[in-house]
Amino acid sequence: MSNSETKNRIVFTASELFYQQGFEATSFAKLSSALSLSKGNIYHHFKSKDQLLNAVVNYRLKQTQDMIDCWDIANTTPEDRIMDYVKIVIRNWHKIKLYGCPVGSLSNEMVKLDYPSESVHRVFTLFRHWLKSQFIDIGASDKADEYAMHILSWSQGVATMSAAFKELDFVHKEVDRITSWVNSLRQHPN
Structure with missing residues (x-):
């Protein structure tokens, strides 16, 4: 899977988790588990939860x-x-x-x-x-x-x-x- 595809997958899944569980309750650990990706892979694309939130809003x-x-x-x-x-x-x-x-x-x-x-x-x-x-x-x-x-x-x-x-x-x-x-x-x- 390409970097772009991985990043899009992270954003889509984060959007769903923010919706279903709430922003505050959605940790990078929960996101990592939902995606079956390492937290390091998520941090590679998003250095902070604020960056991820901005990507979700843009999505x-x-x-x-x-x-x-x-x-x-x-x-x-x-x-x-x-x-x-x-x-x-x-x-x-x-x-x-x-x-x-x-x-x-x-x-x-x-x-x-x-x-x-x-x-x-x-x-x-x-x-x-x-x-x-x-x-x-x-x-x-x-x-x-x-x-x-x-x-x-x-x-x-x-x-x-x-x-x-x-x-x-x-x-x-x-x-x-x-x-x-x-x-x-x-x-x-x-």
Whole structure:
């Protein structure tokens, strides 16, 4: 396996462990065990856990941008693109009910550990700017950022309640409610 492949494998596995166990609970020893690699091999690629965290955030940013690009290609209307974001809570429900939202849980943990917010909230920022542009396309320029933040906070609330109560019916009802709201913006964007 090449250095690049090994490094990518480390980042992918660290991302999964950060999500499932938390950043603080994921030691290089646990990562080494999960990968069946020596700790020295991991340290060869990442000198510190902070470097690894930065690589994980960059990996998640790329994954998120790729997903957004697919939504942009697959949908002709901003409402449909927004709904692709909204439906994440259904598509990922089986993981969310076990571990919460991968973006939200890491962000919350980083706040508790007093990490600089700009380093770990970049995925939320990417979603925020993209959602804002969708609301601008709908014609809600004056409230585009407010609406983007509404959708983001809505999805975090649904993810938190999904993890707490593990009720898929609740998630479907919430998606139906937010769908009605997004569709109502076609007639009255502001």
